[in-house]
Amino acid sequence: MLNPKHTTVDPDGQVPQAIARRYIDYRSGDTIPTETLLQERGWGEVANMSYGDFLIWLENQLNIEAKSAFSTLASNLTRHYIETRGLSEEEAQARAKRNAQTLGRFNFPVHACGYNWLQSNSDSAAALAQRVDKIIAGYRQARMTCKQAILVTHSMGGLVARYYSEVYQDKDTGPGNANLLGIVHGVMPTTGAAVFYRRMKSGTESQAFSPLSWATSQVLGASSREMTAVLAQAPGPLQLVPTPEYGNGWLRIEKPGGSALTLPAANDPYTDIYLERDHWWGMMDEALAMPELGLGAPDRQGALNEAWEAYSRIVNLSVKTFHSALSEQFHTNTYLFYSDSDAHPSYGTVTWHGREVSYGSDTLMSARMMDQYGERRMITERDARGRPRFYQYTISDADEPGDGTVPERSGSTGVVQARESLTVATEHEKAYDQEAARWFTLASLLEIAEQWE
Numbered sequence: 001m002l003n004p005k006h007t008t009v010d011p012d013g014q015v016p017q018a019i020a021r022r023y024i025d026y027r028s029g030d031t032i033p034t035e036t037l038l039q040e041r042g043w044g045e046v047a048n049m050s051y052g053d054f055l056i057w058l059e060n061q062l063n064i065e066a067k068s069a070f071s072t073l074a075s076n077l078t079r080h081y082i083e084t085r086g087l088s089e090e091e092a093q094a095r096a097k098r099n100a101q102t103l104g105r106f107n108f109p110v111h112a113c114g115y116n117w118l119q120s121n122s123d124s125a126a127a128l129a130q131r132v133d134k135i136i137a138g139y140r141q142a143r144m145t146c147k148q149a150i151l152v153t154h155s156m157g158g159l160v161a162r163y164y165s166e167v168y169q170d171k172d173t174g175p176g177n178a179n180l181l182g183i184v185h186g187v188m189p190t191t192g193a194a195v196f197y198r199r200m201k202s203g204t205e206s207q208a209f210s211p212l213s214w215a216t217s218q219v220l221g222a223s224s225r226e227m228t229a230v231l232a233q234a235p236g237p238l239q240l241v242p243t244p245e246y247g248n249g250w251l252r253i254e255k256p257g258g259s260a261l262t263l264p265a266a267n268d269p270y271t272d273i274y275l276e277r278d279h280w281w282g283m284m285d286e287a288l289a290m291p292e293l294g295l296g297a298p299d300r301q302g303a304l305n306e307a308w309e310a311y312s313r314i315v316n317l318s319v320k321t322f323h324s325a326l327s328e329q330f331h332t333n334t335y336l337f338y339s340d341s342d343a344h345p346s347y348g349t350v351t352w353h354g355r356e357v358s359y360g361s362d363t364l365m366s367a368r369m370m371d372q373y374g375e376r377r378m379i380t381e382r383d384a385r386g387r388p389r390f391y392q393y394t395i396s397d398a399d400e401p402g403d404g405t406v407p408e409r410s411g412s413t414g415v416v417q418a419r420e421s422l423t424v425a426t427e428h429e430k431a432y433d434q435e436a437a438r439w440f441t442l443a444s445l446l447e448i449a450e451q452w453e
Contacts, residue, residue: 004118004234011114013044016052019059042131045114051154054432055110058152061442062108074100077446080439084422099446106449107144111135115160120235120318122325125164125176132164132179148181150448152441154432155406156240158188158336159326166329182333182448184441187431189406190413192242192323194250194347195398197273199227200283202375202395224374228288232311235318241283242269243323246410252351253281256391274315277308280379281352284311330417333451335444337437338411339403341425346402348409352377352393403428420444 015038038044043055064070074096081092113131115124132149139146153161161183164176173179203223231237242250249262251273264272276282289307297303357378377393400407405428415421426434432441 004116007116007118009045009114009116011045014048015039015043016048016056019056042112046112050429055112057438059110062110070100076439077443080443084436084440098450099443102446102450117156117236118234120322121160121239122163122322124160125168128160128164129168129170129176133173136179148179150181150445151183153183153188154186155188155428158185162326162329165331167325177331180331181452183331184444185336186437187338187403187406187411187428188336189240189410191246191410192240193406193410194242194350195405196240197251197283198347198350198395200224200231203227225288225291228285229291232284232289235314238314238319239322241274244269245327250349252349254351255354256356270315270320275312280377330414333448334414334418335420336414336418337422337424337440338408339426340401340408340423341403342401343425344402344404344427345398346400346404346407347398348400348407351396353396354391354393357390357392403431
C-alpha cells in the first residue's frame with residue numbers, strides 16, 4: 001500500500017529525447033551527453049508521458065541559437081499576443097521584440113522537480129526550497145550570475161510552489177519568494193476540487209476514462225475501497241479538497257419529494273463534510289481505511305476508531321492549516337491559465353440523487369448484492385411510526401465547465417492577483433500539450449525575466 005512516509009521520488013525515470021542542441025561543459029569544453037545532463041536537471045523525476053514533450057519544447061524554445069530561429073520565435077509570439085491577449089499588431093510586435101531581446105540576454109536552462117504528492121504539500125514546498133537553493137548555488141559555482149528562479153507549475157504543483165513562495169521561511173535564506181522572480185501556474189486547483197470527494201466516495205469517475213486516467217486509477221485505485229485505503233492517510237491529496245473559499249453548498253443530498261440538504265452551510269467543509277462521521281455522506285468511510293480488517297477481527301471497532309482519529313488529525317493539522325495559510329496568497333509576479341471548457345466537464349457540485357425503493361422490489365434485492373461503496377448507496381431510515389424506509393442514492397455526473405478535474409470556479413481563482421491570465425480549452429493532465437498554453441507560458445516566462453536586474 002502507498003504510504004507517504006515510505007514513498008520517495010524516483011530520479012531515474014525515462015528522459016525524453018529530441019533536444020535540438022548540444023551541451024558543453026564550460027570548464028573543460030567537452031560535450032556533455034544529453035541524457036546525463038537532463039537527469040542531473042531532474043527530468044527523470046517527472047512522468048515522461050505527461051511532461052516529456054513540453055519539457056523538450058520549452059528547452060528548445062528558450063535556448064535557440066540560430067538567428068533565423070529568433071525571427072520565427074518573434075513571429076509566433078506576435079501571433080500569440082494578437083490571438084490570445086487581444087493586443088494590436090503594433091503592440092504585439094513590440095512586446096514580442098522585447099521577449100526576443102530578453103531571450104538573447106540570458107541562459108534559460110530548464111530543470112524539473114518531482115515531489116512526493118502523498119506527503120503534505122508544505123513538506124514538498126520545503127523540498128522544493130532545497131532544490132532551488134541547490135540549483136542556484138550550482139550555477140554560481142560555475143561562475144554564472146544566477147540570483148533567482150522562475151517556476152512553471154502544473155495542477156497540485158501550483159499549491160506547492162505558492163506555499164514555498166508565500167508561506168515557507170528558511171532560517172538562513174529567509175522567505176521562499178526571495179529566490180523566485182515569478183511563477184506560471186497551469187490548471188491549478190486553487191480552492192480545491194469537488195471531484196476529490198467524489199473519488200473518495202465512489203472511486204474514479206467512468207466518464208473521465210483515458211489511458212492516463214486508467215494508469216492513475218491503477219496507482220490510486222479505481223474504487224472507493226482502493227482510494228480510501230491510500231488517501232485517508234495521505235495529507236497531500238487530502239489538501240485538494242474544496243477550501244472554504246470554494247463556496248457553500250457544493251455537496252447536495254436530494255431526498256425524494258424535492259427537499260435537499262446542501263453543504264457546507266457556513267463555510268466550514270471540515271466539520272460539515274470531511275469530519276462528518278455519523279451520516280453516510282461524510283467523506284471518509286472509516287471501514288475502508290483499514291481494508292485488512294475483516295468483520296470478525298478482534299477489537300475491530302477499536303482499530304477503526306484509531307483509523308478515524310489518525311484521519312481527523314490529518315484534516316485538522318495538515319489540511320485545514322494548509323488551506324488557511326495559503327488563502328489568497330500569490331507571488332507578485334503570477335501568471336496563470338485554466339480551462340473553462342464545456343467539453344471537459346468537472347465536478348463543481350456533487351449531488352446524491354435519492355429515490356424511495358419499495359420493500360421486496362428487484363432494485364432492493366439487487367442492491368443487497370451490489371458494492372455499497374460505488375456510485376450508489378442504499379440507505380435505510382425510519383419513518384414517524386418507526387417503520388423502515390429504503391432509499392437509493394445515486395451520485396451525479398460532472399456538472400460545470402473545467403478541465404475534467406478542476407472546475408472553472410477553482411481554476412480561475414487568482415485571476416485578480418495575476419498579472420496575466422488565459423482560458424484554454426484543455427483536459428487537465430495534458431494541459432501543457434495545448435499550443436495556446438505553451439505560448440502563454442513561454443511569453444510569461446520572458447515577461448517575468450524582463451524584470452530581472
